Amino acid sequence: MKNKYIIGGFIIVLFLGIMGYLFTQSNIKYENNLALVKSTHKTVKATGSWVKEKKYTYDSENNLFQFYMKDDKGEEMLVVYRGAMPNNFESATSVVVTGSYQDNYFYAKDILTKCPSKYQEQPAAQSSSL
Amino acid sequence: MIGSIILTFALVFSIISMIMYFLNFKGYRNTISYARIFYHLCSIFVIVASTFLWYYLLTHQYQYKYVFSYSNNSLSTGLLLSSFWGGQEGSFMLWILLTVVVGIILQSYTSKRGDLEPRVMTIFTLAISFLLLMVSPWFKNPFEYIWVNPIFVDLKSINSIYLDLPFLQQFLFPDPQTNTTYVQVSSTLFASLVQNGIDPNTFIVNGRGLNPQLLNFWMQIHPPILFIGFAMATVPFAFAVSALMKNEYKDWVSQSFPWLLVGTGILGLGIMLGGYWAYEMLGWGGYWAWDPVENSSLIPWLIGVAAIHTMLVQKKSQSQSEGIGRYAKTNLILSILVYILVLYSTFLTRSGVLGDASVHSFVDPGMLAYLFLIIFISSFTLLGLGLIVYRWKYLKSEVPQDEGLFSRELSLFTASVVLCASAIIVFVGTSAPIVGRSVDISFYNEMHVPLAIIVGLLNGLSLLLKWKTTSTQELLSKSVIYLAISVVVTVIIILFGGVNDIMMILLAFSSIFTIIVNGEIAIKIVKNNFDKLGAYVAHIGLAIFILGVIGSSAYSNEKTLNLVKGKPTEAFGYQMVFTGYEPIENATKYAFNINMNKDGKTFNASPVMYIAEYNNSLMREPSIVVLPTKDIYIAPLSYEQTGDHDHSGSVSIEKGKSVKYENITLTFEKFEMGSDVMQAMQEGRDFQLGAVLSAISDNKNISFILYRKQSGDKVEFTSFESKELNLRVELLNLSAQGVELSLSKLDEPKETVKKEAEEVLVVNASIKPFVSLVWIGVLVVVIGFFIAFSKRLKESQLSN
Structure with a gap:
């Protein structure tokens, strides 16, 4: 029975070790306080809502989509996303952006929009990449 | 109602079958035939309940919340059948249905192999019992009536012959954001309908859809x-x-x-x-x-x-x-x-x-x-x-x-x-x-x-x-x-x-x-x-x-391309030309045609974009050219027409607010709506909405109305000119949020820097080898x- 435990144990320990390491390195926290998001360069999933008064822009030449989001305390930040406006964006009430805060804007790798309208349960849409 | 009863019976049968199988395992020999009978009864009842759900979907019985939430009148038969599993309740139903069918085969399989059947089927019926509990009226029941919990239903889905009912007014909720009116459907409304001698099953005539x-x-x-x-x-x-x-x-x-x-x-x-x-x-x-x-x-x-x-x-x-x-x-x-x-x-x-x-x-x-x-x-x-x-x-x-x-x-x-x-x-x-x-x-x-x-x-x-x-x-x-x-x-x-x-x-x-x-x-x-x-x-x-x-x-290559109509763009060795768009599927969607040319060979790609009524959002569908060694994957991003509309210099005014232009104060007083506008909107007839505005300068006070006129899919806006004030006001948009106007002076010719109109299709093109x-x-x-x-x-x- 020894061989079984040595080989099996070795693989499990090795990969769980690498996994544990990668997990602590690359795990991303959900953060709904934008002041905290702005204070770090770490990759986070910032949650908040789109500031409708400040319109979004899409620069098709550079394929950059920009908009402002704010948290429930009113803290705002500019979000820049390389890609097109996600489906559902205009009707979204809450937005989850994954990325990190650079000098004066949030560079999003991924945008997830949620539309829990008062009247309709709506599906979420994501602009996803692989 | 009948659906829930059938499911409850199925649950009871499943539990009885489980007990009988377990007793048989414990040595009570004669319980096995009961166990089998009750298992098959349970299966039949599950199949019948599923048939009922399918029947309700096919016959548009929107008094069931599930049918209302996941289907509508425009779905094809195939999609109606598959709206069965469009939501949580139904997908649990599908899981149960397939599990009992697997169970029928399993029962026959195990009965031919020694003393296997009572043990295996005890566990299997236990699992079925749990699943059936999941769709019982306490949890995720697909046969729940829409009246049970308050839910907002678009006014368009209500049978139009009931729109004039006076008591309906207290259940109406306008949503200015989306310009729709909702009816709050609840047990109170149900009671009012019954009181007025209306069959509640005829009240809702369309569903939300998938x-x-x-x-x-x-x-x-x-x-x-x-x-x-x-x-x-x-x-x-x-x-x-x-x-x-x-x-x-x-x-x-x-x-x-x-x-x-x-x-x-x-x-x-x-x-x-x-x-x-x-x-x-x-x-x-x-x-x-x-x-x-x-x-x-x-x-x-x-x-x-x-x-x-x-x-x-x-x-x-x-x-x-x-x-x-x-x-x-x-x-x-x-x-x-x-x-x-x-x-x-x-x-x-x-x-x-x-x-x-x-x-x-x-x-x-x-x-x-x-x-x-x-x-x-x-x-x-x-x-x-x-x-x-x-x-x-x-x-x-x-x-x-x-x-x-x-x-x-x-x-x-x-x-x-x-x-x-x-x-x-x-x-x-x-x-x-x-x-x-x-x-x-x-x-x-x-x-x-x-x-x-x-x-x-x-x-x-x-x-x-x-x-x-x-x-x-x-x-x-x-x-x-x-x-x-x-x-x-x-x-x-x-x-x-x-x-x-x-x-x-x-x-x-x-x-x-x-x-x-x-x-x-x-x-x-x-x-x-x-x-x-x-x-x-x-x-x-x-x-x-x-x-x-x-x-x-690992070897995929990706590029964002701005394809100007008629102008060839080079990507991955292909000459790509956007040739224009055409409506497809009864003009509910638009296909954007792209010609690709390489070494004399031509391929066509037609990615699709459309605004879905369901969630009022832009939806995109990619187009894929499949070649022996690779796929060319064209995902549409956006479509823009530049030059023909110059919105710069426009102002927005909310209802009751004012803006200053030169020495003129322009106020958006109120909406002007005919009495039958609501009705007309629902029935899809032509209608017009007006905005009452006033322009005040020094001692002149002029009031005027601008209209948004809709006939079919065409929308037109009116404008207003006043020599006295030297003012031209053009209506650009009118929505619940307010009006959008373009203001200019009469004596200065309006800047018409009409750029040459360009149609640009933005796509994300990628090559995916093998x-x-x-x-x-x-x-x-x-x-x-x-x-x-x-x-x-x-x-x-x-x-x-």
Whole structure:
């Protein structure tokens, strides 16, 4: 029975070790306080809502989509996303952006929009990449 | 109502059947016939209940909340049938329906194999009882009436003959944001309707419909196949627990094996179809996004495949008279885990815990259902793993000898360990949102490259090893030729394919090694022993799949292109020209045609974009040109017309607010609406909306009305000019938020810097080399599973 435990144990320990390491390195926290998001360069999933008064822009030449989001305390930040406006964006009430805060804007790798309208349960849409 | 009653009866029958089966196991001989009768009654009632749900969907009975929420009048029959599983309640129904059908076959199968039936069916009916509880009126009942809980229904869905009812006014809620009016449907409204002598069933005449992303062929086949896989995962669990109940571990392996093979094969096919759907329709850009919903069905599949490998060893070592066989404990644990992980998958995707993390959105099921799901999982975990702990002492006494280091037994076990490691990684990553964390896609990708390399090497190596033990010398002399050929082929790939990443080279090498070793054996045995081909076919399929993954993801090339109509743009060596768009599918969608030209050959791509009425959003569908060695994947991003509209210099005014222009104060006083505007909007007749404005300067005060006129799909806006004020006001837009105006002076000619109108289509184009190998690979794997199934089915009969 020894061989079984040595080989099996070795693989499990090795990969769980690498996994544990990668997990602590690359795990991303959900953060709904934008002041905290702005204070770090770490990759986070910032949650908040789109500031409708400040319109979004899409620069098709550079394929950059920009908009402002704010948290429930009113803290705002500019979000820049390389890609097109996600489906559902205009009707979204809450937005989850994954990325990190650079000098004066949030560079999003991924945008997830949620539309829990008062009247309709709506599906979420994501602009996803692989 | 009748649906709920039928389901309640089915639940009662299922419980009676379970008790009768259990009593039979405990030695009461005459209960078995009752158990069978009640099981079949339960199945019939579930089938009848499902038929009712289908009937309600087909006949648009919107008084049922489920029918209202997931279907509407415009769905085709095929889509109406598949709206059955469009929501949570219905997908539970589908799961139950398929489980009872699997149960009918299982009952007949087990009744022919010794004393298996009472034990297996006790567990199986227990699982069915839990599922039936899930759709009972306390939790997720698909037959709930729409009146039970308050819900907002678009005024358009209400039967127009009731719109004039005076008491209806108090249930109306206008939503200025979307310009729609909603009716709050509730038990109070129901009571008012009945009071006024109105049949409540005729009140709602249209439903919300399905999410536009689900409106296609794949919705009709992907969920049922996936759920067959889920339903069949119950069987290995039932077999393992029944072995533990009897404390006899020899026969269950052969008996459970064909079920595990076919169940895993079907689940794998279901997962792949989901990936293909994402690739072909949803425009994710890839076939696998490590999305929680995809992952959660992958985890039980990986464990199922791991179990297949160790069960094979147990079977083999039984035949070599090694008692109950090797890895008996491992097999029990893995078989039990397959079902527990299916339940966990359901929990992850239905409980709302992944609310912020998934593309697939599932509405929060409510606290009760959430708790019930937890009880469901805990009960089955306790039952399965608890029994293993209970029998552990006995199981430990059945220890066979140590296997040789170079034995096929150990290499199969190692393969199983690697698959479990993969499952653990996906499990941890997918579960992370529960603790407020999340992992990047790279976490999965980086972890799986080395795992896949090991899998490929083991895949070839295990076949070069003999059962029990192989001498080092024999192994070396056997493998040297295969390794040499693999090295040569890999070098060719490196030189001609431009593969240069060390991990990718290793991965390609290990896949080719797999193909060569398995291929050679497959060719040797195909002539006289087709039966035994399953494993080799599946392994070759896996290797083909991995080569496809290397090509399509590691060597994919991607570009964002601005295609100006009529102007050729160069990308990836193709001349691409956007030639214009055309309405398709009754003008509900628009196809944007692109001509691609390379070396005199022309290809056409037509990505699709449209605004879905369902969620008022822009939806996009990619277009794929499939070539022998690669796919050209065109995902539309946006379409813009520039130059013909100059909105700069426009002002927006909310109702009651004012703006200053020169020395004029312009105020938006109020909306001007005819009495029948609401009615006209609903019926789709022409109508006009007005905005009353006033312009005040010094002592002049002029009031005027601007109109937004709609006839059919055409919208026109009026404008106003005043010589006195030297003012021109053009209405650009009118919505509930207010008006948008363009202001200019009469004596200054309006700046008409009309740029030349340009139509620009923005697309994301990518080249995905050998992506077709991904699909071919998975299909070959599935075929392998089925060949193996037919062989093991015969063996399971022989053993009795």
